[in-house]
Amino acid sequence: MRYIDTELQNFYTQLVFFSDIMAPNFCSDCGNILSLSVESEILCRCCGARNSNTNCFATTLTTTQNFPSRLREILTSQTQELTAKDFESTRIIERECPECQAKVMTWSEAQLRSADEGSTIFYRCVCGYRSKEDN
Numbered sequence: 001m002r003y004i005d006t007e008l009q010n011f012y013t014q015l016v017f018f019s020d021i022m023a024p025n026f027c028s029d030c031g032n033i034l035s036l037s038v039e040s041e042i043l044c045r046c047c048g049a050r051n052s053n054t055n056c057f058a059t060t061l062t063t064t065q066n067f068p069s070r071l072r073e074i075l076t077s078q079t080q081e082l083t084a085k086d087f088e089s090t091r092i093i094e095r096e097c098p099e100c101q102a103k104v105m106t107w108s109e110a111q112l113r114s115a116d117e118g119s120t121i122f123y124r125c126v127c128g129y130r131s132k133e134d135n
Contacts, residue, residue, distance in 0.1 A: 027051055097125040 025034040025042060032046040042051050095105045105123045112120045118135030 099129040
């Protein structure tokens with residue numbers, strides 16, 4: 001009797017495990033939802049038809065490549081990395097440097113936050129002082 005209890009307990013453990021990861025099967029004859037099972041065939045309780053268990057031991061691996069997206073292609077193709085050279089410019093503004101009191105600074109602009117927010121302006125002096133201003 002103890003052997004049967006252990007076997008039954010293992011079956012329920014497997015059934016609970018499979019019920020967490022499996023979608024239900026449907027009867028090919030009457031469309032009834034079939035009981036979850038670890039067997040390769042499931043007997044329909046409504047019409048008695050034998051149906052193959054399509055979810056039994058099925059393992060799938062999905063990645064973003066499995067679901068192509070035009071938007072994903074656009075976003076990844078237009079992404080660019082900015083280097084220190086990208087922030088250097090010859091644009092000059094009349095702004096006093098708080099470190100060396102120079103009268104002009106160079107500036108550059110970048111959109112670092114979301115599109116509905118302002119851009120960030122970077123100021124650079126010849127002495128090496130740098131500052132930024134969020135618009």
